[in-house]
Amino acid sequence: MASHTSGIPSTPFPIFKGDGYEFWKIRMQTILISQDLWDFMGTGFNEADGDRTRLRENKKKDARALSLIQSAVHDDIFSRIAGATTSKQAWTLLQNEYQGNSKVQMVKLQGLRREFETIQMKEGEPVADFLSKVMKIVNQKRSYSEVVTDQTVVEKVL
Template sequence: MFRGDGYEYWSVRMKTILISRDLWDLVIEGVNEAEKDAGKLNNAQKKDAHAMAIIQQVVHDQLFSRIAAASSAKKTWEILKLEFQGDTQVKAIKLLGLRREFENLAMRESEAVGDYFGWVMALVSQKRAYGEEISDQTVVKKVLRSLTPKFDYVVPSIEVGHDLSKLTPGVFAITRREDE
């Protein structure tokens, strides 16, 4: 249930649900009202109503009033996206803040690797949700250079033992189990 918080994660979940039901293209492109084949148009309108119903069902009543007047799944999605993600300028400002937070993030002495890795991946997910292209290698390098000094012996081992251009953040999931 979407209550207004965590739009980035909610929208990813919704996109997955709508893709799995072959409805996502309608949400993004809308119904082609110029379709000459009445059967195809009718089918597209039914699928659009189905997509809109799915979105409406997972929006809390307090937010429903904002989308109730929308006449299509595309309009419904755009209303929520604009309100909770913002327009291009708002997205750019949010992304700038996330970039700054990502660059300044460093593991604390008392923090477990798994917890730190979770924070890093949460920021990466948010950046990606706002359209930032961030490679797995960038994430790996960030984590390696920002671990506490107690991991100074591990970092060179990873750098020497693995090709960093092919390494994925999954290597830290292994470290997480060992650390906890």
């Protein structure tokens, strides 16, 4: 089990360089959940909270979440979130730029559905290579919240 120093995981961060956002997002979500910081990505925190102790604790947690996100992006990407003052702002900026809004996501998902339906194993292609391609598409579809059953995957491979 990885040890923690000041709440930051000692395992290496997945560094996002501009490619593979869907998989980076899943890895970062797991890290943020493990640090009990994931809630800030969806709801943020209430700046007008009358409980000063809770507000201070939430600001501290949010700063830790923002720090994790900043640490997990390449310098070329960092400039895009440098102005974000909360973890939710940084997360939303990255999500909008690399995953797109709901309309962009629908278009990407339609393309992935078409790619899944039309993919075929090439003559002489190893089964492992074909399975790898199929699973890459399936995992991308799942990252856009598409439900893909194991039965569907098995039917495609067979």
